[in-house]
Amino acid sequence: MKVIKTTEIYVPLMETEYENHFGKFDTVLNELCGLSEKLYVVFYKDKKSSLKIERATNAQVKKYFQRKKEKKFTKYFLKFTTEYSFIDKEEIEFGLLAVTLITESYVKYLLIFLNIAKPGAFDSREGITIGTLNFETKTKVDKDVFPMLANTIxxxxxxxxxxxxxxxxxxxxxxxxxxxxxxxxxxxxxxxxxxxxxxxxxxxxxxxxxxxxxxxxxxxxxxxxxxxxxxxxxxxxxxxxxxxxxxxxxxxxxxxxxxxxxxxxxxxxxxxxxxxxxxxxxxxxxxxxxxxxxxxxxxxxxxxxxxxxxxxxxxxxxxxxxxxxxxxx
Known part of the structure; x- marks a missing residue:
């Protein structure tokens, strides 16, 4: 039985003082999104998934942040996606939840250390993680909070x-x-x-x-x-x-x-x-x-x-x- 776990993470970014000291933030986001599917999240026994990075669409922002105050104070929303295929029992025992946790951990580190390359550009607020499990003809969706990474850089x-x-x-x-x-x-x-x-x-x-x-x-x-x-x-x-x-x-x-x-x-x-x-x-x-x-x-x-x-x-x-x-x- 083949099981596919897709993890999507939506992250709102605050407008910061970055542009007052460096270039346009849009340029930074374009540079980051240009690395989409060129970065890899390692899961189980060196098995990995490419990380898709893109701007969230207006429809996605409206759907997931409709009642959140972050929508009022943020201008940019990023979406990170990984996909992992379980092909045997041992992998499934490795953990369906672990795939999402590892993806979340990678995205946290990425957002934190992007502030070394682009100081102060990435000041994020509370986002959302969506895990979608597809097996045979069934689909299961779980949602959870992705923590803010507030900073004063x-x-x-x-x-x-x-x-x-x-x-x-x-x-x-x-x-x-x-x-x-x-x-x-x-x-x-x-x-x-x-x-x-x-x-x-x-x-x-x-x-x-x-x-x-x-x-x-x-x-x-x-x-x-x-x-x-x-x-x-x-x-x-x-x-x-x-x-x-x-x-x-x-x-x-x-x-x-x-x-x-x-x-x-x-x-x-x-x-x-x-x-x-x-x-x-x-x-x-x-x-x-x-x-x-x-x-x-x-x-x-x-x-x-x-x-x-x-x-x-x-x-x-x-x-x-x-x-x-x-x-x-």
């Missing part, structure tokens, strides 16, 4: 003009994904090197709730940065300061700001800064807004440094970088 781009550092650029999606192919296992197993630890830290910058106002972006960005630049436990801040400039260019505009970034993180970690209740209700309290502003500012700077550093690894086609200090004449 596009807002962090505003700091590039303010601080003139680090250098952030657009990369080719195809070239970036080819580089990521070498590290794809790190997303499902333990990382093997520095860059894979940094990539996993980057994944924590994406949230399934808009209410997440914790300083976690600051913490995980610095985890990723230190994974790339720090050896041992000696002078962590100094290692990052020196090595990041060797990789990304010299900081001339804001030396004090970089020091403030680490002091801010340290005060948080050691309980010297007020930590806002996770479930607090937003209000217009001036002190509260000032505190949040400082948190976001430091978090966004750390996010930029992490993205710029990973981009540099991609451009140099490196997994790890070795640094050495030279005595001047």
């Amino acid at each position: 596009h807002l962090s781009l505003n700091l590039v003009g303010k601080y003139k550092w680090p250098p952030i650029q657009e990369l080719s999606i195809n070239d970036t994904l080819k580089w990521f192919d070498k590290h794809w296992e790190a997303f499902t197993t333990m990382p093997k090197n520095r860059i894979e630890r940094a990539l996993n830290a980057f994944s924590y910058l994406f949230h399934d709730s808009l209410a997440d106002t914790s300083p976690s972006d600051l913490f995980f960005s610095l985890v990723g940065i230190e994974a790339l630049f720090v050896e041992g436990n000696e002078s962590v801040q100094k290692q990052v300061a020196v090595k990041s400039q060797l990789l990304l260019g010299k900081r001339n505009e804001f030396k004090k700001k970089f020091k403030e970034l680490y002091e801010f993180r340290s005060r948080y970690v050691h309980g010297q800064l007020n930590l806002i209740n996770k479930y607090y209700l937003r209000d217009a309290d001036t002190d509260l807004q000032d505190h949040l502003s400082k948190t976001y500012d430091n978090s966004n700077l750390a996010i930029l440094i992490l993205i710029a550093s990973i981009q540099k690894h991609i451009l140099l086609d490196k997994d790890e970088l070795a640094f050495e200090f030279i005595l001047k004449d």
